[in-house]
Amino acid sequence: MFNLGWTEILIIVVIVVLLFGRGKISGVMGDVAKGIKSFRKGMAEDDDPPPAADAQGTRQLDQDASLTDVTPRKDDAAKT
Template identity: 70%
Template structure:
C-alpha cells in the first residue's frame, strides 16, 4: 500500500498527457534544459575569472610629500 505499481504511474502519465498535451510538456522541458545550460555556463564563467593570490601586491597611491615650507605655513 505504501508504494505505487507501474500501472498507477502509467495512468498518472496518461492523465497528465491528456491535461497538458504533448506540446506543452516538451516546451516546459526545453525551457528547463535552457535554464540548466545557462546556470552551468554561469558557473563556468565564475571559475574562469582570475583570482589574485594571497600576498599579492596592493595597488595604492603613495602619500603626498609635504615640503618644509608648506609645513611652516601650516603650523602658523
C-alpha cells in the same frame, strides 16, 4: 506510504498528458534544459581565477577599461 506500481504511474502520466498536452510539456522541458545549460555555463565562468594583483595590491583591469586617479596629492591634503 505510496505503493505505486507501473500501471498506476502509467495512468498518472496519461492523465497529465491529456490535461496539459504534449506541446506544453515538451515546451516546459525545453525551457528546463535551457536553464540547466545556462546554469552550468555560469558555474564554469565562476571557476576562472580572479585577475592577479600587481605590486601595489591593485588589480589589473582590461585594456578597454579607463581609469581615473582619485587619490589626493600631498599638496592638496595640506590645504584642507
